[in-house]
Amino acid sequence: MAEVKKKRDGFGSKLGIIAAAAGSAIGLGNIYRFPCEVGENGGAAFLLFYLIVVNLLGIPVMLSELVIGRRSQSNSVGAFHKLAPNTKWPIVGYIGVLCGFLIFAFYSTVSGWTLEYIVKSVTNSFHGKDLATIESEFAAFHDMGWRNVMWQGIFIFLTGFVVFRGVQNGIEKTAKVLMPLLLGILIILGIRSMTLPGAKEGLSFLFRPDFSKITGKVMVEALGQGFFSLSLGMGVLITYGSYVKKEDNLTSTAFSVVIADTAIAILAGLVIFPAAFSFGVKPEAGMGLVFNTLPMLFNQITGGYWFCLIFFVLLAIAALTSTISLLEVLVAYLSEEMLLKRTWATVIACAGTMLLGVFASLSLMSETPFALAGHTVFDMMDFLSSNILLPIGGVLIVIFVGWRLGKQKFFEEVTNEGALKAPLKRIIFFIIRYLAPVAIAIVFISGLIK
Ligand code: PHE
Secondary structure, eight states: OOOOOSOOOOOSSHHHHHHHHHHHHSSHIIIIIHHHHHHHTTTHHHHHHHHHIIIIIIHHHHHHHHHHHHHHTSOTTHHHHHHSTTSSTHHHHHHHHHHHHHHHHHHHHHHHHHHHHHHHHHTTTTTTOOHHHHHHHHHHHHHOHHHHHHHHHHHHHHHHHHHHTOIIIIIIHHHHHHHHHHHHHHHHHHHHHHTSTTHHHHHHHHHSOOGGGOOHHHHHHHHHHHHHHTTOSSSHHHHHHTTSOTTSOHHHHHHHHHHHHHHHHHHHHHHHHHHHHHHTOOTTOTHHHHHHHHHHHHHTSTTHHHHHHHHHHHHHHHHHHHHHHHHHHHHHHHHHTSOOOHHHHHHHHHHHHHHHHHHHHHTTSTTOSSEETTEEHHHHHHIIIIIIIHHHHHHHHHHIIIIIIOHHHHHHHHTTTTTSOOTTHHHHHHIIIIIHHHHHHHHHHHHHHO
16 A cells, blocks of 8 residues: 655646646547537437536535545545555545546547547648538548557557656646637637527527436436546546645535536537537537537638637647546556556556557447447447446445545535635535435436336
8 A cells, every 4th residue: 555755746726726627527528528428319408417417416526536535645546545444445446547547548549539630620621621521531530540549649648748747747737728728719619600500400409408308328328428527436536636735625626627617518519519400410420420510610710720720739638638637547546556656657557548549449440340239349438437437436436425434524624624614515415425326326227227
């Protein structure tokens, strides 16, 4: 077990933890996965349930993770060793580490695409093309399996490079610059998208719920998407929480991150759906929904060349601040529990992810051997991590805080030993102890039965 005596690296400022946690939360999950999920699960009905999940469960689960991290000053496995010695609780941390590998492996595939699309933007390759051409080029790109693997490798390398430089230098600085820029460009794109002919249909798809569409599957998908988008249930926020200073306000951090993440997801929906309906891209088009609709949208904008380029650069950086957090979970575990040097921990975690990730990338080719009954390895990794491991991790984390750590220690942590009021602490603790475990379990089990 880790008894790391040297001073741990940490975040430099209050804005640092919010930027880093929001950087982890905001990523392809918001701009790529969220529209796909909304599109495949019937639009507004999914959105409604998603909003309930992130508000009611997201904040308590996030706060639980931050509390565990800051109190233990440890990585996601070591945290449970410290707070519950000689118990089985560290398993929760191991699930998180496993989940980190899985998510990083398929997430880096799509992250790699952002690099391909940056190159396409620079060479102005979408200019004047119609939807059919853009779609066929996207499909052709998937069939170049090794080209996908190459970009994936470059992306994993970039992530390793930032993480290697350490928390304050790498993660915090990268995250701080990006968010306002991303927000700005999404607002401009959203305005253009909503003023396209036929955009209204996209808006009502997103906002007018058809309640008959809320099924067990939709609920599980929304739960999984909520956890995925907020980076919950696998130890990112335990690890980041361990770098937070004693004076920082954990509750307001959790609120800020959830609000920022939700705002970006909805904005992404406002960019994608009006445009998709206007151009005739099907809402259930999955991966193509984003990667085909956006180039079409850029073709409709004055200065589209620059918007396209800036957008994909920002998307790549948003993905990077998320992969950084995934890798940080692995590196913190390997360096503190396995006592590896940070450099070696980074190299080993990146190499392991790459090995797994190759299968995710190659499974998207049309003639791939890496698929079973129509389900690609990519989809299986996504499903297993987002819809199964994250909710299980989330449930165990709230049970840990609600029943094992207990009210008094939770209050101590959220009030900074009495220095803060934290007026919502009672209600949040009630949700952590009773509501969240039951709610997550019901949604999860009902979805699985189906
Ligand atoms: N939340 C990230 C996103 O939305 C993905 C992620 C999931 C990152 C889990 C870390 C942990 O893109």
